[in-house]
Amino acid sequence: MRVDIARPEDLGEPELARWRALQGAGAALGNPFLAPEFTLAVGRFRADARVAVLSDGTGVVGFLPYERHALGLGRPIGAGLTDCQGFAGPPDLEFDVRALLRACRLSVWEFDHLLADQAAFAPYHAQTRVEPVMDLRAGFAAYADEARRRSPKTLKTVRYKERKLGREAGEVTYTFDERDPAELRRLMSWKSGQYRRTGRTDRFAVPWIVALVEHLHETGMGVLSVLRAGGRPVSAHLGLRAGPVMAGWFPAYDVEFGRYSPGMIGHLRMAEAAADAGISWIAMGRGGREYKDWLKNAEFPIAEGRAARVSATAGLHWVREAPVRRARSAVLASPVLYAGADRVLRAYARLRPKARADGRDAPDAGRNRSPDRKGSAA
Numbered sequence: 001m002r003v004d005i006a007r008p009e010d011l012g013e014p015e016l017a018r019w020r021a022l023q024g025a026g027a028a029l030g031n032p033f034l035a036p037e038f039t040l041a042v043g044r045f046r047a048d049a050r051v052a053v054l055s056d057g058t059g060v061v062g063f064l065p066y067e068r069h070a071l072g073l074g075r076p077i078g079a080g081l082t083d084c085q086g087f088a089g090p091p092d093l094e095f096d097v098r099a100l101l102r103a104c105r106l107s108v109w110e111f112d113h114l115l116a117d118q119a120a121f122a123p124y125h126a127q128t129r130v131e132p133v134m135d136l137r138a139g140f141a142a143y144a145d146e147a148r149r150r151s152p153k154t155l156k157t158v159r160y161k162e163r164k165l166g167r168e169a170g171e172v173t174y175t176f177d178e179r180d181p182a183e184l185r186r187l188m189s190w191k192s193g194q195y196r197r198t199g200r201t202d203r204f205a206v207p208w209i210v211a212l213v214e215h216l217h218e219t220g221m222g223v224l225s226v227l228r229a230g231g232r233p234v235s236a237h238l239g240l241r242a243g244p245v246m247a248g249w250f251p252a253y254d255v256e257f258g259r260y261s262p263g264m265i266g267h268l269r270m271a272e273a274a275a276d277a278g279i280s281w282i283a284m285g286r287g288g289r290e291y292k293d294w295l296k297n298a299e300f301p302i303a304e305g306r307a308a309r310v311s312a313t314a315g316l317h318w319v320r321e322a323p324v325r326r327a328r329s330a331v332l333a334s335p336v337l338y339a340g341a342d343r344v345l346r347a348y349a350r351l352r353p354k355a356r357a358d359g360r361d362a363p364d365a366g367r368n369r370s371p372d373r374k375g376s377a378a
Helices: 013-023 036-045 097-103 119-124 140-150 152-169 181-197 207-219 255-260 262-276 290-295 312-333 335-351
Strands: 002-006 049-056 059-068 073-076 108-115 125-135 172-175 222-229 232-242 245-253 281-283 298-308 374-377
Touching (some): 002 097, 013 036, 036 049, 036 207, 097 119, 119 125, 140 152, 140 290, 152 222, 152 232, 152 262, 172 262, 181 207, 181 222, 181 245, 207 222, 207 232, 232 255, 245 255, 255 262
Parallel strands (some): 245 281
Antiparallel strands (some): 002 049, 002 374, 049 059, 108 298, 125 281, 125 298, 222 232
16 A cells, blocks of 8 residues: 655645545545545645545555644644544555554554544544434435424424524524624634633634634535524524535524524524535534434444554653543543533633633644655555
């Protein structure tokens, strides 16, 4: 197996066309986070973005987008923002993972949302779980009927709150693909407020993430949906679309309207509009929220772990990260532990002073367009 390393912007149109062809090989593989357009977008704002191009005697057989950090630490492209990771290629493709790491000049490649059916990485899984999906292939009416059978009280409550919202705040309307950048800025403001209230890191305090989100919305890959009552936005959602597959990304709402559950109303409206727009799958990201358990009617397996070569960097990384990964996995796997952790973070957010975001969890990598392409065997 031959491995060539390139910056995303250095890939030619034949390579991008091949990537898109591989991307359409399956519903999970069609996830927008694995599309070349997402990697190209990240590459505009991160100098550490790379793509490994895997070839055999027949031609290009796969692509692995990744980020190369200090000391040879590798992470998936857009790490910390993605709910689906891996390479674009046949799930049963066989290759030497450690040789691939050597070609990429990586000591470690860690992942937390890897497609679990990618056989080459299976020996490196530490934990596996499932990602919830709204399967709309039979249409929205069939999806809604199934949701009603699963939990008739929940659907009835959401519909009641939507009618109540309309009576008390004005006519409820929905825009599936809102192009006004001012509405995107409103969503980011809502989301920043949510991050602060719940003790999470504010992603939108990091300049390169804001620039990435704005770029994806501007180019059309980012689909911004807005729910309004009486003409006033009350909830919004930014997702990514690649053909018939959408990935949920950033949902948020105006806390003034929280009693109406505008997020749930918006998700149901989004499912209906998405089905009408030809979308068959909406991947909602790793679980941990009750609303996802109710909305989902399908799922696919993902894995967390790391692949490593024998090195001092790999050893230090394991010592530092393994306990954290085990604790995080235990919390995410248990609704009781997740709820408890959520309460602790919210309490911390109320007590701490307003922090200035320094972006250390996702540094602005700047731009660097110097050529970086090489070949090796894996």
